[in-house]
Amino acid sequence: MIVVENLYFTYAPQGDYVLKNINLEIGEGELIAIMGDNGAGKTTLVKHFNGLLKPTLGRVYVDDVDTRDVPISELSRKVGMIFQYPEKMFFSERVWDEVAFALRNFGYDEASINRLVQKILNIFWLWKYRDSSPFILSGGEQRRLAIASVLVWNPKYVVMDEPTAGQDAVQREILLQIINMMVSQGKTVILVTHDVEFVAEIRPRVILMSNGEVVYDGEATRLFRNPGILESAGLTQPILFKLESRLRDQGLIEGGFNTIDEAAKKIISLLGDERL
Amino acid sequence: MMRNIHELFKYESLNTPLHHIDPRSKLATIFIYLVLTIILSDIMHLLIILIIILSQLAIGRALRKFAKGLLTLTPFLVLILILNYLSLGSVSASLVPVFRFLLFLAIMDLFFLTTDPDDFALTLESLRLPLTVSLSFSLALRFIPTMAEQVNEIVEAQLSRGLKLDQGNFFARIRKYVPILIPIIILSIKRSIEVAESLEIRGVDPNIKRIHYVALKLSMRDIVYFLVNLGLVIVVYLASSYISSESLIALLHFSKI
Incomplete structure (x- = not known):
């Protein structure tokens, strides 16, 4: 469990707080989206989870360990962090070495490294590229490689910063599969994003941030039916929910729909009614 | 360690006399100080130049920034000291390159911390550089x-x-x-x-002739600033051949006896 207690954070000693009085509990196996517009403090918050940043005031505990007491390298074994545009960090000549880098840092023996790298490259459809340069891969493959090079050490918590940034529709679909896979493995997955459409597809618990504060913490569906809070945090409703509120405003539907399929059925039945 | 290196040369717009000096005058000034730093190799002389530069940095309210940047570069200074000690075998002789490095930094800071990057670009163009x-x-x-x-x-x-x-x-x-x-x-x-x-x-x-929205103008103050510094440089240079740290140590010894 990750517990955040009265967290305040400032980059400069006398500067303004970029995180203000954050209190959170993130349980095991949860799927969470931390949302908010640019500068809301999302990335700053998640950097506290693996100790890259230490609280100015308050505490952050990862499995009851105070993040101030342990080095980043130790926390990172539990909390895997996948940064925005993670392919920027590639430096190896071979895909294999890129994935093995972290395992070597964490002191795995060669036999385990071979086994783990082979396994993860196969899962991520990258085995055939094992001896190629990471830089010849396509954008989507590079993103997958970057994710694989973190998941390879099997961290219990996985933080993904803006995973959908710069990814096309097919890659988003693959990303969804990867996230589902992680959740089914019992991992805690924390997504940092302002991509409402992506969040609407996975419906996680949403922690909404604005100006360094948590303004909403709860179900995604309930949040998306509340355009007021969304707009105050610089976000807009996903298309599905916009459609829903338009139809509801016209008195055409009651309640709402949860999936595109449900929406399609409702609309078809509405059309059917008119034809009668 | 690498995180703060850029602070060394980051300009901050302040209202100090040094910020208002024409960049060309400043550029000429740091040039003569750099030459002097290369010519002189006695610690005491370098120290005197350092004091002059630091007092100017203080006028430009850039001293704290310089100190901060210096702190991040301390490992490099130690490295220079060690490497020189290994090849020269004397601490006092290996301190000279350390001091020179320090002075280079201070002199560069004197220009870059008090000169708007845009003005710097204008300066380079006014020097007829392509x-x-x-x-x-x-x-x-x-x-x-x-x-x-x-x-x-x-x-x-x-x-x-x-x-x-x-x-x-x-x-x-x-x-x-x-x-x-x-x-x-x-x-x-x-x-x-x-x-x-x-x-x-x-x-x-690059092949078209450009005109500028803002033009640099040299005022009396800019000329005086350069001439004062030129005077200082000449005085330090002339004095350096009469007084050195060795002669000073000898003098101290002499006075003890």
Whole structure:
């Protein structure tokens, strides 16, 4: 469990707080989206989870360990962090070495490294590229490689910063599969994003941030039916929910729909009614 | 450690006399100080120049920034000291290159911390340097903070992959910078191509004569600033052949007896 207690954070000693009085509990196996517009403090918050940043005031505990007491390298074994545009960090000549880098840092023996790298490259459809340069891969493959090079050490918590940034529709679909896979493995997955459409597809618990504060913490569906809070945090409703509120405003539907399929059925039945 | 290096040359717009001096006058001034630093090799003389530069940095309210930058570079200063000691075998002789390095930094800071990057670009152009040279120079300066941000990002990403920068012996530590340096080099090359393209689509053409919206004007104050510094440099240079740290030590010995 990750517990955040009265967290305040400032980059400069006398500067303004970029995180203000954050209190959170993130349980095991949860799927969470931390949302908010640019500068809301999302990335700053998640950097506290693996100790890259230490609280100015308050505490952050990862499995009851105070993040101030342990080095980043130790926390990172539990909390895997996948940064925005993670392919920027590639430096190896071979895909294999890129994935093995972290395992070597964490002191795995060669036999385990071979086994783990082979396994993860196969899962991520990258085995055939094992001896190629990471830089010849396509954008989507590079993103997958970057994710694989973190998941390879099997961290219990996985933080993904803006995973959908710069990814096309097919890659988003693959990303969804990867996230589902992680959740089914019992991992805690924390997504940092302002991509409402992506969040609407996975419906996680949403922690909404604005100006360094948590303004909403709860179900995604309930949040998306509340355009007021969304707009105050610089976000807009996903298309599905916009459609829903338009139809509801016209008195055409009651309640709402949860999936595109449900929406399609409702609309078809509405059309059917008119034809009668 | 690498995170604050860019602070060394980051300009801050302040209202001090030094900020208002014409950049050309400042450039000429730091040039003569740099020459003096290279000519002189006695610690005492270098110390005197340092005091002059530091007092000017104080006037430009840039002393704190200089000190901060210096702190991040302390490992390099120690490295210079050790390497020189290994080859020269004397502490006092190996202190000279350390002091020179320190002075170079201070002198560069005197210019860059008090000169608007835009004015710097104008200065280079007023020196009749080709646009390709002056533009690349001022762009390089402009991109230092951007690059520092990128370094920070990459360091954080690699730390999150278990990289331990502060472990192992000297050579092991240097090798640990490979996962940071390679991405930075690659990103810099990519960005330079992007910048070049964006300059081209905005009509930058080195073969066309440019005119400027803001023109630099040399005032009496700028000339006086340079002449005062020139005077100081000449005095230090002339005095250096009469007084050295050795003669001072000898004098101290003499007075003890």
